[in-house]
Amino acid sequence: MINYDCGSNEEKCPEIVPEEQTGMTQEEQEWGLKKEPRPPVPKYVFGVIAAVILAVFLGGSLWYYRTSVLPEKYYQRASAQFKLENYSEAYLLYEKVLRLRPERKNILYQMAFCLEKTGKTDEAISYYEEHLKILPGDGKALIRSGWLYTQKNNFEKGLPALKEGAAKLKDPYAWALVSEAAIKSKNIETAVEALVKQTELFKKPEQVLTCSKMLMDLGAWEEALKGYERFSALAPDDRRGIHGANAAKAMLGWPTDPKLVIRPGKSIGTIEIGDTKEDVKSKLGSPEAKEFRKVGGKSILADEYAEIWTYSKTMPKRGLRIIFLNGKVREAEARSGEYKTETGLGLTNFLLPKNAKRLEWRKDGEGRSVVCLAKGGGLTFYAAGLNNDGTDARYRKLRVHKGNSSIDSVEGFSLLELFN
Numbered sequence: 001m002i003n004y005d006c007g008s009n010e011e012k013c014p015e016i017v018p019e020e021q022t023g024m025t026q027e028e029q030e031w032g033l034k035k036e037p038r039p040p041v042p043k044y045v046f047g048v049i050a051a052v053i054l055a056v057f058l059g060g061s062l063w064y065y066r067t068s069v070l071p072e073k074y075y076q077r078a079s080a081q082f083k084l085e086n087y088s089e090a091y092l093l094y095e096k097v098l099r100l101r102p103e104r105k106n107i108l109y110q111m112a113f114c115l116e117k118t119g120k121t122d123e124a125i126s127y128y129e130e131h132l133k134i135l136p137g138d139g140k141a142l143i144r145s146g147w148l149y150t151q152k153n154n155f156e157k158g159l160p161a162l163k164e165g166a167a168k169l170k171d172p173y174a175w176a177l178v179s180e181a182a183i184k185s186k187n188i189e190t191a192v193e194a195l196v197k198q199t200e201l202f203k204k205p206e207q208v209l210t211c212s213k214m215l216m217d218l219g220a221w222e223e224a225l226k227g228y229e230r231f232s233a234l235a236p237d238d239r240r241g242i243h244g245a246n247a248a249k250a251m252l253g254w255p256t257d258p259k260l261v262i263r264p265g266k267s268i269g270t271i272e273i274g275d276t277k278e279d280v281k282s283k284l285g286s287p288e289a290k291e292f293r294k295v296g297g298k299s300i301l302a303d304e305y306a307e308i309w310t311y312s313k314t315m316p317k318r319g320l321r322i323i324f325l326n327g328k329v330r331e332a333e334a335r336s337g338e339y340k341t342e343t344g345l346g347l348t349n350f351l352l353p354k355n356a357k358r359l360e361w362r363k364d365g366e367g368r369s370v371v372c373l374a375k376g377g378g379l380t381f382y383a384a385g386l387n388n389d390g391t392d393a394r395y396r397k398l399r400v401h402k403g404n405s406s407i408d409s410v411e412g413f414s415l416l417e418l419f420n
Contacts, residue, residue: 019241074093075104087113094114108130112145129149139164145161146177148180163194196215197229198211212231216247264400271332291308307324308324318334346356370390
């Protein structure tokens, strides 16, 4: 603190001088404390501000009404007309919605449908395609646009769209449109594919039967067979399924009589591996001949006794030789071409090149003979006296057995003997 000497005067100077008063006279200090009066605001300014606020409010309200409220009103009215199938009125209202709110792209499908129903095909296709740019996976739009293209005989664009849409919807009626267009365009492959999908998806037997008949007409016999089998599953008491299946099998060259069907490793006709002697008698009657032999060769069954029953005269064209071990059917063989697997493989065609892939292996032997094992095992074919190209033979027979090999011999008498 600083002390100031004021002479003889007993009054002392202030010990601290305020900064704001330093170097200022009292008049100046009083002047600094005075406030200048503000000029009054004209009344018209408040009016202008109020007018601006009102204009902004009204403009915003009008904008909201035109872009939100009014389009929604039009949309509600359009939807009501659409449900009433008043497609012309609905389209005009949808058009107003889109004009007021261009971003409202979710109504393009409805607009396209309205145009389609009013006969404006080209415009409808255009709107469907605009819709598909936004939702490329919309199955309904794909179906509608594809169908319109096919109605204009533009199958190059129409069929792919129809197929894609039907695959997404998994609807048999959508596949029905595909098959109809494919048949019209003579695209048999696509028609068959679409009809197969229908036989898989339809729930009513008559619909499945109709599709199966159409497959038969197209020459798709294997696919038709599956259709008839599904019909029989849906209507087990209706014989039409069995008749249709047999017709398809006949066209395929497959056996139609259960008594002539080979199930590799399991059965031939009515005789099943594992049947007892009594079972066989009940099915085929008493045999014409019986042989008792001991199994020889390198078989794991060597030294066991086998009983062989022969049926030929009592079963013309489908004779059998049945081999029993321990009182049960172990193997059975036939020389008749009537016996075939469920898929038509038999003595008449196992040598053909087209069936080579259906064989596990093929081994050539002496005297122009051959042994073949069917794919999956359980069925062996034998042939001797092959022709020059190996597609046919003078002597043939087949053996149904377990696993990949059959019994080789019994006391030196080969069960594989082709001429016995």
